[in-house]
Amino acid sequence: MPILNLEAPSRRFVLKASALAGGGLLLSMRLPSLARADGPTDSAAFMPNAFVKIDAAGTVTLIAPHTEVGQGIETAQAMLIGDELDVGLDQIQVQPAPPDIKKYADPLLGDQATGGSTSIRSDWTRLRQAGATARAMLVAVAAKRWAVDPQTCRVERGVIHHDPSNRSLGYGDVAADAATLPVPTDVKLKEAAEFKLIGTSAKRLDTPFKVNGSAVFGIDAKVPGMKFGTLALVPVVGGKLLGMNEAAARKVSGVRDVVRVGDEAVAVIGDHMWAAKQGLEALAPTWSAERHGGVTLQTIVAEMDKASRTQGVIAKKEGDAEASIAKAATKLSAIYELPFLSHSPMEPLNCTLHIQADKAEIWVGTQVPVRAQKAVADAAGLSPDKVTVNNLYMGGAFGRRLDIDSVAIAAKIAAQLQYPVKLVWTREEDLRHDYYRPYYYDRVSAGLDAEGRIVGWTHRVTGSSIMARWAPSAFKNGLDSDAVEGAADTPYEVPATLVDYVRHEPAGVNTGWWRGVGPTHNVFVTESFVDEIASAAGKDAVAYRRSMLGKNPRALAVLNLAAEKSGWGTALPPRCGRGVSVQFAFGSYVSCVIEVEVSTAGEILLRRATVAIDCGLTVNPDTVVAQIEGGLILGLSTAMYNQITLSAGAIDQSNFHDYRAMRINEAPKIAVHQIRNAEKPGGVGETGTAAAAPALGNAIFAATGQRLRKLPFAPGLKGA
Template identity: 45%
Template sequence: MSDNHLTQESASRRQFLKGSTAAMGGLMVGAWLPPFAPKSAAAAAVATQKGALGDRFAEGFGAFVRVGHDGRVAVISPKIEMGQGIHTGIAMMVAEELEVGLDQIDLQEAPPDADLYTDTLLQFQATGGSTSTRYTWEPLRRAGATARMLLVEAAASVWKVEAGQCQARDGQVLGPDGQALGYGKLVDLAATYPLPETVELKQPEAFRLIGTPAQRLDTPAKVNGEAKFTIDLDVPGMLITSARACPVYGGTVRQVSDRAARAIPGVKDVVVLENAVAVTATNTWACFEALKALDIEWDYGANRELNSARVGEKLHEASRRDGVVAAENGNIDQSLDTAATQFEAVYEQPFLSHSPLEPMTCVAHVQADGCDLWVGTQVPGLAQQTAASITGLSPEQIRIHNQWIGGAFGRRLDFDFITQAVQIASKVDYPVKLTWSREEDMTHDMYRPRYVDRMTAAIGDDGYPAGWRHRIAGGSIIARYLGGLPDNGVDFDAVEIAVDPVYHLDDLKVHYIREEPEVVPISWWRGVGVLRGIYAVECFIDELAHNAGIDPLTYRKTLLQHRPRVVAALERLAEQSNWGDPLPEGRGRGLAVGEVFGSVVATVVELSAVGDKGIRIDRLVTVVDCGLVTNPTSVKAQMEGGTLFGLSAALFNEIEIEQGQVQQENFHEYRQLRMGEAPSVEVDVMPSAEAPGGVGEAGTALIGPALVNAVHAAFGDRVRQLPLTRSGYYIV
């Protein structure tokens, strides 16, 4: 393990150096090798969380922080950078406590290692679910602080003074009599000390970096073509590969005629897999052309007849049944019987594709004694496992070199494309870079599930609900991803928000009815279960307010008296959006609020009705209380981008299935907001002393319901099914 660990680190360091413009000289090589401490700070943090780790750290690598002889600090990020700015955030956390500048830090990707890099919120090593800041906040600062304490102790012992008389600043320890020693000079001594028993972290008032806008570390390379994504890598001896999988999920290859494909200049091999045919060639164009030239006879399998209409019917049917009870307070059945009024509404959300601009890509090299994967992945451990199971190699022989990702939005929480790359690489004796065409990417995604939510409220004389019954029908991502549901039969992702709506309800009963559209593989999409839940709850509460003839913001506040943090966000939103100001006829505001990913977010859409169904978005205001902010620039950017990402989907996007085949193949059929259509997003980040919350998906989750509620306000039309284009709306 030790040797392999070393090899892997060296390799990823080379990768880093290759892609880095910073001249670090030869010092780094020597600097890298001496471990910072026999047990690293991060190891201690992980050990505290996960129990004893035994002598695992005899090899001496710090999990999160390593200080070199040249004083440079390597921060090993357990989270991959895919645009959310997490590398910079993590670097800030370490730099804050270690007392170094951001420019002294080099970011490295963590290798798969469940002991070291398991995200305790997700319970595995992954980047997703808006957990990155929430999870790293404690252990990464602690790692920085521990390292600083050991370095100060080392300096104090050199100067024969008390540690308390010394101070760490800008990568040096300063002594009481004007002495100064750089961290690099102290590393060897510091590494001999045991870890301190108590580590005190700075109070927020003392932060000098955290909370201030920082230039992202990864962006300079992203404006001049230097940034390397998986699709850009070039490994010696590598050929390009691309694949065509059966257009129907679950189908297989019956036979292939490849004469025309092989005649295309540059084509090397045709590799037939169970469900796909791949071509390898000296260039991507030859691969794409050869794939078109293949004559493939498919066995479409059991899903050949399935179509969107049928999936919809089954989901609606399922929503009329009771399912597994995911939450229950009070007695909603009784309340519904005795209520002054009952109100029912059914909401439907479509299958969605992730369609990141970098299509699925993976570089794989399979050899007899090991396998290298250069791939941007949100799940390095799962990537390692799939490669091990295909090749028969042990997980330790699978080296994952994680890469910046050209947009993921959840897509690279799956590893189907990694599996395919390894399958192809196993059949040839050279490394391959798998690059899917856009068409392959869009038609072989792992889609956001389609859901039907049926909500039935018991309404009192005052127009407020005693409670509601909420039935959720849809496929289970958890069951597919984890190979089964928990013992209680509830997909805990699918019932998010529904089981704990922010509103005070005496009675609540949530049913989960698993209805699996076998034809469509489903997975997490930006916003995950929260997105589904917020849409249903926030549309429903808006309808109840409207039925009661009460202002929807006032109505919500009345039901939120037990949640002052949410009320505060709503009040702030009212101010920021001029909620109470009257609007002319044909113009309306819609609102949504939620406590999501540890943050409180509230959004207003103000729009004008143009003609019969034209929507012109006049204002988009969002207020976020995401607790203590690490990098305000990144918070704003995530809220802006996440909101517009959700807006594209709510307006335009739906994946449809006919004859078992996905109908949308490229961006002309799965369209995105473009420059002239994208409203500016006014983001207000509330000052907050709460623990950090997630922001990567928060904007995405809130915009859908805010938009349809605004459509109702402006057009008087209650749309319950997304996307809005399905009901004839278009953007002006």
């Protein structure tokens, strides 16, 4: 999602709107304080702000505003704070922040949320300030005790040294006194050359627990006395529960309870998941389809086609693109389509809850702890402060856990029970009740002059607005900035551009954020169409892009690096081809070259991927590489195979046999090349996913001459 221009939740986070544009970082933001009474704290600890706590034993705890979904953010946050504190990563304990929007909102999202590749951009300054401020106060105490100038002290691994007098004190020795000092507001941060942790490929803090089974994911929560439940949700949005066989369910050994939530869901609770599953099978709920019973993917797409013929809300207008195209020597136009997608993280949706008359507690992995807390409070008739949220590791999310529909329904079930319950979605329920990446139906056109240069470019996006539902205050004047992100801001210089947006909500389908958000949609459209144009102009795909990047040196540099490292232009075996993409998204520049072979049977074989990235200042280079590798594989997997379809209003797919995920034998070799510089940090987690589909589609074209404008590619690809 783009950076949101929301009402700031706290004056402390009020930022100039201009500083938010283009992923800009915020300077001199005041750090929220954490009063001792209202946070995760203990009375003896030194806690100069909401993010860092140091106890008398010298243990440093990072209260992490961003949560771990696999992207390595726990470690990166610890590196930011630890570098300024001059402690080792091994000396830091990470604790997910409790729900508290005033203290822990992501300033670029205006919500306590982990998403949109904003974490490092949000934390780069505030967490370093948090660490540096704490360090300054701790050093001040030591210097005062020794009656020396703080400037003559140094800190190494949490020990303050005064070398001239050969004295030292640990952070724990001075923590209590530091807690009595006023918090300075003007602490100087390190220069890049002084970083010890930032910029190194430090080992992740969470991985040792993830190779021996001891890491606790949401689904692993254990609460004394808890039972286990699973549920069936109404298959067609708006449908009604017609009937169920409760007696049969209760006959199943180990079944304890059957719970109904209106027409939304039924759940069976038992001594273990197996009892609950067997019980749900015996319960055999039947449902009506009501008004969405006639919905199929075809009816939705037909409606979108119709909507796409209407004028949209203008997202970008430079020059008169339509007039320029009308008089152009060559005119091109195309329709690109992207399917509904499920997130399907490896850990199915789940939530463990204990709802009592006057309080509630939940154990869940969520990207939005404040929203999760509110969902439970609403269901239980409690105020949010009576709901304790234990935010555990997430087994992937890809945007799925930015929504709290699952927490809300779990709370409505748990509110009917007298004991704690762990509710686990089966894969089938998870896949069929997603908030799907919207279907997009995009019309693009371009006019070329006699030399093949673009003289005018139009792009009309038609699709659901996630923003209007998820962050209504950011949906302004009918424009969803996410729906056009990557379309209204391509890296290229084009003399006349018109980008507009037609909001169209698909009947009977809930839509939500999906990894790579706007750019995963729009970079596919724009980079595929640029490729079509280059081909129509008779130009090489890389050379043609270069000719439009004269004023964009960072984009040009990643393109050149990816071209060079991929061997662009060198000969390939028959049926093979290379495709390229370039993007500026999430504040980072990425170029990707994919090399494919298309078999005579029409199978796509991924030979090799080469990625160049310039994400500016880098916290952990190895994590950047890992995110590109993994993001690219998710993007390729999805581009090749995945689409959610509907029949009679219900989702057709159900599990990994019909919603295919790439496996190790299909994955290409991947080489990631980083351009390191001192530019502002850019986001990384979603960049690889956005780059995948356009580079792959362009490679398929190079290999076969088939231009595939509809994702996924596999069904549309012809063999020999």
